[in-house]
Amino acid sequence: MGFTEQEISSIREQSHQMEQKGVITPESLQYIYDKKLFHLFVADDLEGNMTPLPEAIRIFQECSRIDGSFGWLVTIGAGGGYFVPFMTKEIGRKVFAHSEAVIAGSGATTGTALRVDGGYIVNGRWKYCSGSTHATTFTANAILEKENGQGSGEAPEIVTLIMTPEQVHIDKDWNTFGLKATASHSMVVTGAFVPDEMTFSFSEYRSHQEELLYKYPFLAFAQTSFAGVAMGLADHFLEAAEEWMNARGNEKVLAEIIEQTQEFARQKDAFYMVLDKSWEELSQKGSLSPEMEQRISSECITAAKDSLSCGLKLFPMLGLSACMEDTAVNRTWRDLQTACQHALLRG
Structure with a gap:
């Protein structure tokens, strides 16, 4: 799981280029794919690389020691594996079971979801979606729109959505002075239809409950x-x-x-x-x-x-x-x- 001195030198030699262009290089991204670092928390039967948390944190530390943006992207990308047990095995396989699979998204509830037959119509803008330029799946939280409006004192219902890159527009607004190559831009969704099976709830386990990490x-x-x-x-x-x-x-x-x-x-x-x-x-x-x-x-x-x-x-x-x-x-x-x-x- 570790990196050779040659690999470390190779990534660091690209650090300035990554910062200038605001995106990880294909060569550095390939190291992540080859070592299955985006899959550290994905169950093995989904072509994952399930890793005990203490070992994974040490990996995040080492990746960040090599290069800040590289380590941040590994950490955020791997973190998406925590969503596995809230998806059915079928959806989990669709989302995670290929070598370049990685989620970008947001936990903020800055979107809306309107209930329609078979799913939801989604609109919203979510900030700080690290890895937005290489993500294969996007997740986001949205407030369920009520036909008659939200009742007084009524807590809003939250829907967690799974979307494809085709449904998402990336607004390249990440303009900070550090971690420049993380592509932590805003994602914008306009009128996208998200079917019921592409939603999940953190209160409902659907698969892989036996994995210790998910507890x-x-x-x-x-x-x-x-x-x-x-x-x-x-x-x-x-x-x-x-x-x-x-x-x-x-x-x-x-x-x-x-x-x-x-x-x-x-x-x-x-x-x-x-x-x-x-x-x-x-x-x-x-x-x-x-x-x-x-x-x-x-x-x-x-x-x-x-x-x-x-x-x-x-x-x-x-x-x-x-x-x-x-x-x-x-x-x-x-x-x-x-x-x-x-x-x-x-x-």
Whole structure:
């Protein structure tokens, strides 16, 4: 599952190009397909690559250490596998069972679905759909439109939709200063018909209930995934900062970087100790206690803060030339800041 030094060098050599063009290169994408990284949480009988969560988070960390956008895309793309048990086996096979299958989408309820015979007419716009330019399937949440309007005090009914690329227009509006190659654009749907079988509910299991991964609480699953990205980005930043200062011979700053790297290693160990314990608890009991869920959430937020603090402390010591956007240390610092802005990592 790991990467050779040659593969790491190959991806990193393409980092500047990916950032400039705002999209992952076909060569880097092929590494993901070949290693089945988008299928880490897809059941094996759907041509998946089912992986225990602690191992997968370490993979996300390593992919993000290689390149920020690369790691983010692997993490988001793999995360779509969590939807498998809410689909029938037939739909799951349609969505996941081929080598390039990957979902992009949004959890926001910024669309509407009108009930019609056999399905829904869908309209909406959803932001931050990472991997939009290579997705083979799109998912989104929409509010069910009521013929007579929403009743006073009545909670809206949510429909989760599965759509094809032909039904989705990508509005290329991802214009952030970091993670530029993630193509986290908005998806726009206008008057698309989505049949009943291409919808699902997170409260209704339809297949693969026996898989342990799908019993891990979704919030904790998402937070641990993003924490893995943040830690990998901090790893790369620390490596790049050390290389940067080695070339400039500043022993004082080098000592600060080495000290920060050692402290961060201890912080990562503490995070993985809790993550491993949570997986062990799930394996033994079939669920996580509320106390463990809270502990995991807290550790993820702490991991993100620890990751970000590496850059906050060290970047001001690197000099004006580190502000040049075409340097690895600058790109990695921008990627790290961007990833840590995710709501699930800010507490």
